[in-house]
Amino acid sequence: MVKRSYLLLCLCAASLVEAQTIRDHTREGVRDTSVSESQAVDLKLTVAPVAMQSIQTWVRTAGRLDEAGKTLTACVTSPDAGLVRVGQRVRSFSPESKSSIYQARVTAVASRDDCVAVEATLSGTIRENAFHYVMEIIVERGTFLVVPNDAIIEEQGRQVVYLQHDVGAYIPQEIHTGVKGELYTEVLHGVSQGDEIAVLGSFFVDADYKLKDTEQDATSNAHQHH
Numbered sequence: 541m542v543k544r545s546y547l548l549l550c551l552c553a554a555s556l557v558e559a560q561t562i563r564d565h566t567r568e569g570v571r572d573t574s575v576s577e578s579q580a581v582d583l584k585l586t587v588a589p590v591a592m593q594s595i596q597t598w599v600r601t602a603g604r605l606d607e608a609g610k611t612l613t614a615c616v617t618s619p620d621a622g623l624v625r626v627g628q629r630v631r632s633f634s635p636e637s638k639s640s641i642y643q644a645r646v647t648a649v650a651s652r653d654d655c656v657a658v659e660a661t662l663s664g665t666i667r668e669n670a671f672h673y674v675m676e677i678i679v680e681r682g683t684f685l686v687v688p689n690d691a692i693i694e695e696q697g698r699q700v701v702y703l704q705h706d707v708g709a710y711i712p713q714e715i716h717t718g719v720k721g722e723l724y725t726e727v728l729h730g731v732s733q734g735d736e737i738a739v740l741g742s743f744f745v746d747a748d749y750k751l752k753d754t755e756q757d758a759t760s761n762a763h764q765h766h
Contacts, residue, residue, distance in 0.1 A: 572711045573702075586740045587704055588688060590731045595681040595721035599624055601658070603632060603675040609666040612644060614675055615655040622656070623679045624649055630660045631676040634668055642666055646677060686724035687715065687731065691739045693746050702746065704736040712746070713737075 579585070599620045603612040612632055616624060630644040648659035660675065692715070693700045699717055702710040715730030731737065 572705065572709045574709050584740055585738060587736050588691070588739045590685065590687055590727065590733055590735045590737060592683055592733065593686040593724050594683050595686060595719055595724050595726060597623060597679040597681055597720075598722045599677040599679060601675050601677070603658075603660070603673045605666060605671045605673055610662055611647075612660045612662065612673060612675055614658045614660075615652070616658055616677075617655045620679070624656055624658055624677055625679075628680075629678045631678065632660070632662070632673045634670040634673055636670065637668065640668070642673075644675075681719050681721060684719060684724075684726035685733055686721075687717075687727050687737060688739045689720070689723060689725055691737050692717075692725060700746070701731065702738040703731065704738065710738055 597620055599616060599618060601614045601616045601618065603614040605612055612630070624646060626646050626649055628646045630646060632642045632644055633640055642662055642664070644660040644662045646658060647661045648657075650657045658675075658677070660677075687701055691701045693702075693712075699715050700712045701715055703713040704710050713730055716728045718726035718728050720726070
């Protein structure tokens with residue numbers, strides 16, 4: 541049994557090494573695109589590491605303020621309505637005054653046939669002459685391995701990020717995702733913790749990569765016809 545367990549461990553280790561070697565070889569073989577320092581400054585291109593991060597989902601709805609200016613009520617019909625719980629934080633503001641943010645807590649939740657009824661108690665009294673407010677109910681989803689939402693390029697049913705394999709040099713990497721939050725999305729496969737990816741400016745990197753890819757294909761086809 542000991543010998544068999546040892547053999548299985550060796551095989552597993554060999555498989556992991558082989559998988560990493562294939563991944564590294566694949567990255568090396570893919571054409572990349574480069575961004576100069578001046579271009580990065582102009583585009584405000586930022587690079588961030590893939591990391592463990594807390595994910596928040598903001599459930600937005602329209603709320604009504606009571607006459608006392610202390611309680612907001614709403615009927616939530618979004619697909620995320622089932623995530624709302626008592627005790628969650630709420631940000632609220634009037635559509636006419638988005639700069640004035642009021643804090644509240646969910647104090648009651650009740651399921652109805654057509655929606656989830658939510659009541660939130662404000663931390664202070666609202667004295668504005670308004671009764672309709674936007675409510676953003678903040679749902680903590682947990683901590684996951686994530687990439688910033690701004691880094692993800694959606695194309696033809698796939699999700700791609702641009703992985704920095706050298707300073708200023710990027711290659712496209714398809715990822716598979718899970719929980720999506722307000723700022724971050726859980727990544728299940730495709731990148732590892734510590735990998736550096738393009739965030740702001742990733743659309744330029746994507747466009748530049750595709751342009752160079754098209755030009756190279758055109759050149760290759762022209763040579764073949766000759």
